[in-house]
Amino acid sequence: MLTPVLSDNWDQINAWQLSSYQRTGGYDALRTALAMQPADVVTAVKDSGLRGRGGAGFPTGMKWSFIPQDNPKPKYLVVNADESEPGTCKDIPLMMASPHTLVEGVIISSYAIRASVAFIYVRGEVLHVIRRLQQAVQEAKDAGFIGTNILGTGYDLDVVVHAGAGAYICGEETALLDSLEGRRGQPRLRPPFPAVAGLYGCPTVINNVESIASVPAIIKNGADWFSSMGTEKSKGMTLYSLSGHVTRPGQYEAPMGITLRQLIDLAGGVREGHELKFWTPGGSSTPLLTAEHLDVPLDYEGVGSVGSMLGTKALQIFDETTCVVRAVLRWTEFYKHESCGKCTPCREGTWWLVQILERLEHGKGTEADLATLLDLCENITGRSFCALADGATAPISSSIQHFKDEYLAHFEHGGCPFDPMASTVFATAGASA
Amino acid sequence: MANDHATATNVPVPYSTGDSAITETTIAEMRELAARYPVGRSALLPMLHLVQSVEGRVTPEGIEACADVLGLTGAEVSAVATFYTMYKRRPVGEYHVGVCTNTLCAVMGGDLIFERLKSHLDVGNDETTEDGKITLEHIECNAACDYAPVVTVNWEFFDDMTPQSATQLVDDLREGTEVKSPRGATICSWREAERVLAGFPDGRADEGPTGGKASLAGLRLARERNWTAPNGAAGSSNAAAAAESTVSPEAAAGPRPSDQPGKESQAVNGNDSRKED
The missing domain is CATH 3.40.30.10 (Glutaredoxin)
Incomplete structure (x- = not known):
């Protein structure tokens, strides 16, 4: 049912240290990879069926193959460790517990695309994770895994741990590049795609932490091993993150395609005495789902087929004590705060969305406001450089679709009918709205 | 809440208090950061974190120091510093x-x-x-x-x-x-x-x-x-290794x-x- 691979060493003593990582076979895959041709490493990752774990699900090996090797410019690997999508909490524990899994993946992936410098762009608000990454990179340098003539192969690589400074938008890959160049983090128009003109205008691969961390296991165990897990088009194991109103929230590493019903069961059920009301499959930018979607396979196709997205597999569970209007308003305030201001539909649109939702939550709206909201969402979606604005509209339109009556109840009640204490973890047992 | 508070957000930000703690050591560390990147400007975010570690906020002197080291204008550095939530204009x-x-x-x-x-x-x-x-x-x-x-x-x-x-x-x-x-x-x-x-x-x-x-x-x-x-x-290395090296069931x-x-x-x-x- 569960298949710990990435999380398999998280219970080892001092798992974050090189010596502990090597005790469980760490850096064996690096030796294997360095004995292969770079192109064969790309092929292995392609054959494994690994798809990007940062949300979009783009095939990782294919992304690597877009790097034009005849381009004389330097190539770069950039790891997106800016994990900020609301609900998403998988990369941070991975880097905290076993930063070497990521570092080994970085070295192998850089070798595959023939990069000479790799960057780990980690959000700034996670001090201890940054400490562990800094130490892991230093340990790898001291061991000769990073530097010049790595393990006598003639391959040179430098790895830089780079802390961000608090901007959700920098998780968007082209905004991340601008930020890494020392600028405001604002998305770039594509094309050109980063594979052609990325960091400093050079060919660049940008991958999520979990994607890169999956590479050593693929090299070590084989593409067939990886693709033996998961579903037809969504291969391998992955970290599912359960949070909210479940008995044992946390990280659950399972093959792609497990269902929320199974995961909630593993997590000890929805908190006692309550029932599932709504959930996000992959962070707040993925349309909300409800109890009727409990048996949807959590892979890219399954979640897509019910009108949402797998995203980051950030399963935020909300029970019946949660006001959906309050939840959606708060997410919308977040998108408003994080809109970088570059594109008008997003900068202005998120502002208006918040104002209308505030009115609704406080019981001062009308049914006409719902129509205006949906109209606004339609005018915002797909009209900006990046997907931030699309993400902002997802919880609004999906919540109106599933919970229109609850919006209406706010008008009738003249305010929010929910008790905010009832949804908290410190509500006394049995408390209800 | 806290209407008359000394550092309330409606109080104007001091432009410069005239007691900047930025020294030659800070400048040398800024240069060290810039040297870690293929293009020095990439070090701007780390340099602004360094300014905060020295000054307790992003000060005008800190902005000018970054600009001097990177060959930018103060306005270019300010544009970046004001974009990111972790950079603070008021003393933290x-x-x-x-x-x-x-x-x-x-x-x-x-x-x-x-x-x-x-x-x-x-x-x-x-x-x-x-x-x-x-x-x-x-x-x-x-x-x-x-x-x-x-x-x-x-x-x-x-x-x-x-x-x-x-x-x-x-x-x-x-x-x-x-x-x-x-x-x-x-x-x-x-x-x-x-x-x-x-x-x-x-x-x-x-x-x-x-x-x-x-x-x-x-x-x-x-x-x-x-x-x-x-x-x-590679064999059952994961499970086997875990079984061998895990210290105890606990x-x-x-x-x-x-x-x-x-x-x-x-x-x-x-x-x-x-x-x-």
């Missing part, structure tokens, strides 16, 4: 306390924690207590949702918080009691933390556990039920007490039905 206290009020944490209790701390400390959002000890800010999702509601101190995690445990935490900080993050190190000052973010390690990576209870929830269950990934081409079953220094958040959270074991 010795401890930055963040309360996650994004949806999940808010619903789980973050809103009530934030309200409690505002009244307890008599400050508003992004304001500093009169004694200069604590700056309180509501923060966005900090990637620890499985430990909601989450509070941070100088960007270290404090998990499964309640209004009571949060007030105890800030009281301890103000009184100078040693405080440890349940998933991190002993809390240092905000300026010291900013220096690590700038890229100068403080040698404390080995403090704290691999992860908390939630990080290990799935692994612990897999161990109990003997669930593993299939064997690969260690495999979850974080050890020695791995959990600092405050047991569970202890102040006894009514939480999630803490059934």
Whole structure:
């Protein structure tokens, strides 16, 4: 049912240290990879069926193959460790517990695309994770895994741990590049795609932490091993993150395609005495789902087929004590705060969305406001450089679709009918709205 | 809330206090940061973290120093400094306390924690207590949702918080009691933390556990039920290695007490039905 691979060493003593990582076979895959041709490493990752774990699900090996090797410019690997999508909490524990899994993946992936410098762009608000990454990179340098003539192969690589400074938008890959160049983090128009003109205008691969961390296991165990897990088009194991109103929230590493019903069961059920009301499959930018979607396979196709997205597999569970209007308003305030201001539909649109939702939550709206909201969402979606604005509209339109009556109840009640204490973890047992 | 507070957000920001602490050493460290990148300007974000570690905020002198080192104008550096939430124009206290009020944490209790701390400390959002000890800010999702509601101190995690445990935490900080993050190190000052973010390690990576209870929830269950990934081409190295090197069944079953220094958040959270074991 569960298949710990990435999380398999998280219970080892001092798992974050090189010596502990090597005790469980760490850096064996690096030796294997360095004995292969770079192109064969790309092929292995392609054959494994690994798809990007940062949300979009783009095939990782294919992304690597877009790097034009005849381009004389330097190539770069950039790891997106800016994990900020609301609900998403998988990369941070991975880097905290076993930063070497990521570092080994970085070295192998850089070798595959023939990069000479790799960057780990980690959000700034996670001090201890940054400490562990800094130490892991230093340990790898001291061991000769990073530097010049790595393990006598003639391959040179430098790895830089780079802390961000608090901007959700920098998780968007082209905004991340601008930020890494020392600028405001604002998305770039594509094309050109980063594979052609990325960091400093050079060919660049940008991958999520979990994607890169999956590479050593693929090299070590084989593409067939990886693709033996998961579903037809969504291969391998992955970290599912359960949070909210479940008995044992946390990280659950399972093959792609497990269902929320199974995961909630593993997590000890929805908190006692309550029932599932709504959930996000992959962070707040993925349309909300409800109890009727409990048996949807959590892979890219399954979640897509019910009108949402797998995203980051950030399963935020909300029970019946949660006001959906309050939840959606708060997410919308977040998108408003994080809109970088570059594109008008997003900068202005998120502002208006918040104002209308505030009115609704406080019981001062009308049914006409719902129509205006949906109209606004339609005018915002797909009209900006990046997907931030699309993400902002997802919880609004999906919540109106599933919970229109609850919006209406706010008008009738003249305010929010929910008790905010009832949804908290410190509500006394049995408390209800 | 805190209308007449000395550092209230409606008070104008001092442009320059004329007592900048930026020295030749700072400039040399800025140059060192710039040299780590193929293009020096990439070091601007780390350099601004360094400015905060020296100045306690982003000062005009700090902006000019960055500009001088990188060959930029002050306006170009300001444009960057004002974009990012972690860069502060007003002096930050010795401890930055963040309360996650994004949806999940808010619903789980973050809103009530934030309200409690505002009244307890008599400050508003992004304001500093009169004694200069604590700056309180509501923060966005900090990637620890499985430990909601989450509070941070100088960007270290404090998990499964309640209004009571949060007030105890800030009281301890103000009184100078040693405080440890349940998933991190002993809390240092905000300026010291900013220096690590700038890229100068403080040698404390080995403090704290691999992860908390939630990080290990799935692994612990897999161990109990003997669930593993299939064997690969390299043999059953994962499972075999784990079986050999895991010190004891107790260690495999979850974080050890020695791995959990600092405050047991569970202890102040006894009514939480999630803490059934």
